[in-house]
Amino acid sequence: MTKVFTRPKSLTDKPFHYCPGCTHGIVHRLVAEAIDELGIRERTIGVAPVGCAVFAYEYFNCDMQEAAHGRAPAVATGIKRVLPDRVVFTYQGDGDLAAIGTAEIVHAATRGENITVIFINNAIYGMTGGQMAPTTLIGQVTTTTPYGRDPGKAGYPIRMSEMLATLDGSAYIERVSVHDIKHINQAKRAIKKAFETQLAGKGFSMVEVLSTCPTNWGMTPVEALKWLEQNMILYYPLGVKKEVE
Numbered sequence: 007m008t009k010v011f012t013r014p015k016s017l018t019d020k021p022f023h024y025c026p027g028c029t030h031g032i033v034h035r036l037v038a039e040a041i042d043e044l045g046i047r048e049r050t051i052g053v054a055p056v057g058c059a060v061f062a063y064e065y066f067n068c069d070m071q072e073a074a075h076g077r078a079p080a081v082a083t084g085i086k087r088v089l090p091d092r093v094v095f096t097y098q099g100d101g102d103l104a105a106i107g108t109a110e111i112v113h114a115a116t117r118g119e120n121i122t123v124i125f126i127n128n129a130i131y132g133m134t135g136g137q138m139a140p141t142t143l144i145g146q147v148t149t150t151t152p153y154g155r156d157p158g159k160a161g162y163p164i165r166m167s168e169m170l171a172t173l174d175g176s177a178y179i180e181r182v183s184v185h186d187i188k189h190i191n192q193a194k195r196a197i198k199k200a201f202e203t204q205l206a207g208k209g210f211s212m213v214e215v216l217s218t219c220p221t222n223w224g225m226t227p228v229e230a231l232k233w234l235e236q237n238m239i240l241y242y243p244l245g246v247k248k249e250v251e
Contacts, residue, residue, distance in 0.1 A: 014038035027227025076107025079114035118175030118209035136222030171248035177209035
């Protein structure tokens with residue numbers, strides 16, 4: 007019998023630890039499929055974050071390096087500069103990248119570091135209990151904003167893709183979503199394009215993926231997908247924010 011759907015070689019066979027309905031697993035598979043299709047697994051090095059994806063080093067079947075909270079772009083910079091022939095990527099959540107790691111991601115992008123960043127935006131802190139993140143929407147309820155995010159007290163959500171696209175060193179920035187099959191396929195194309203940007207030596211590339219957190223949103227997985235579509239995309243519009251030819 008011919009198998010038409012199998013586990014990518016760039017994923018291990020270890021079961022994911024993520025909550026039911028979490029879309030981290032989908033994005034892991036998309037990254038792995040892109041690596042396989044480009045034939046770069048043997049020279050790829052990933053950098054794992056602190057957060058829900060802290061165990062990413064157990065799931066990707068390539069060389070992996072753990073980084074301190076928020077420091078993945080700095081670690082990836084060091085790896086890429088010492089081993090310029092390697093394909094280096096980071097996998098980071100919004101707390102890791104857009105809060106404690108804001109300085110690292112901004113300066114890696116403005117320096118034009120030839121690395122690829124996979125940025126998961128689920129508008130909340132997942133691993134630590136559902137607190138407000140820099141990406142939490144106005145009015146969104148979290149454990150630290152029980153009456154909804156108030157911009158007068160907590161400011162406004164950060165649009166990381168738009169911000170990094172203004173920097174001269176960034177080469178390819180796109181925001182995608184994984185709330186349905188159509189958008190999952192689009193997300194895979196974007197992730198593959200980001201790796202191709204690195205392979206072409208063009209500079210910094212990042213794909214922001216709008217993702218769900220049913221557990222901390224207090225929703226079923228189906229409700230969470232619908233909430234993402236109806237709320238997050240309005241504030242975080244999808245599409246290519248920058249592409250250097």
